[in-house]
Amino acid sequence: MAMDSKEIEKHIKEALPDAVVEIQDLAGDGNHYSATVTSAKFSGKNKIEQHKIVYNSLKGKMGNELHALAIKTKEA
Amino acid sequence: MEQQIKDQIENEISNNEVCLFMKGTPEAPQCGFSMAVSNMLKILEVNFKGVNILENEHIRQGIKEFSEWPTIPQLYIKKEFVGGCDIVKEMYESGELKKILEKKQINFKK
Numbered sequence: 001m002a003m004d005s006k007e008i009e010k011h012i013k014e015a016l017p018d019a020v021v022e023i024q025d026l027a028g029d030g031n032h033y034s035a036t037v038t039s040a041k042f043s044g045k046n047k048i049e050q051h052k053i054v055y056n057s058l059k060g061k062m063g064n065e066l067h068a069l070a071i072k073t074k075e076a
Numbered sequence: 077m078e079q080q081i082k083d084q085i086e087n088e089i090s091n092n093e094v095c096l097f098m099k100g101t102p103e104a105p106q107c108g109f110s111m112a113v114s115n116m117l118k119i120l121e122v123n124f125k126g127v128n129i130l131e132n133e134h135i136r137q138g139i140k141e142f143s144e145w146p147t148i149p150q151l152y153i154k155k156e157f158v159g160g161c162d163i164v165k166e167m168y169e170s171g172e173l174k175k176i177l178e179k180k181q182i183n184f185k186k
Contacts, residue, residue, distance in 0.1 A: 047163045048145075055146050063146040068109070071162050 002030030003066045008058070009035075015057030016041055018076065026070070034070040042075045081138040089152045092125035093182055097139045098149040102126040109161040110149045116168045121185040122177065154180045 005023040012021050012035065019039040026032040035054070042050045050073040055062050062069060089095050094117065100106030102114045102124070117124050129136040129148055136148070143150055143157050151158045153176060158164060167173040177184045 047166070048157065048159055051159070051163060052144065060146075063140070072166070 003061065004030065005033060008033060008066070008069070011059065011061075012037060012054060012057045015053060020076070026068075031066075032068040033066070034072070036072045036074065038074040038076050040076040042073055047073065077138050077141050078134070081134045082142065084135065085138055085142050088125065088127055089155050092152075093154055093180075094122055094124035095127060095152045096124055096149055097127045097129055097135070097152075099128070099130050100126075101128050106130060107148070109147075113149045113151060113161055113164050116164060116173070119185075120174070120177070122182060153177070153182065156180075 005025055009021045009023055013019055016039045019037050022036040024034045026034055037054055051071050054071050096113060098105060098110035098114060100110055105111035105114055129139060139150060140146055145160060147160050149161055151164050
């Protein structure tokens with residue numbers, strides 16, 4: 001199953017409206033993406049908490065429709 | 077999650093100071109992300125237990141719930157969840173992984 005990169009961005013921005021999201025389709029197959037997410041909401045949170053915010057924004061799609069999403073989070 | 081599965085996961089992370097839930101084994105990883113974390117630990121000469129989640133569907137689902145983390149691999153050091161592939165890689169590159177190993181008194185190649 002594949003997922004569109006626009007859809008990933010939309011989900012992340014719903015959870016983090018201020019976020020700057022850069023998505024790359026790593027293999028060109030709609031299945032392996034990397035997302036760099038920059039948001040002020042990450043401030044004061046550790047990496048695990050930051051990544052959980054991104055995972056949670058995808059509402060269970062991660063590991064299912066979305067096979068692989070490499071995440072990099074940055075504080076704005 | 078069934079108590080039995082939870083106990084099994086808790087046993088693994090209690091009995092192994094460094095425990096990696098992964099697809100495949102450290103000798104024969106079945107996924108690039110699992111291989112990446114396994115290789116970082118090998119380079120640092122860390123003694124670790126690889127738990128092959130492909131051998132047990134209950135553990136495979138259970139560990140995601142246990143850590144509240146949707147992907148594999150997952151690294152535990154002294155019962156603490158350290159992260160998945162992206163975080164461990166970032167920590168490896170920044171030297172932070174070594175700091176954690178040191179702090180938690182795990183032997184590794186300095």
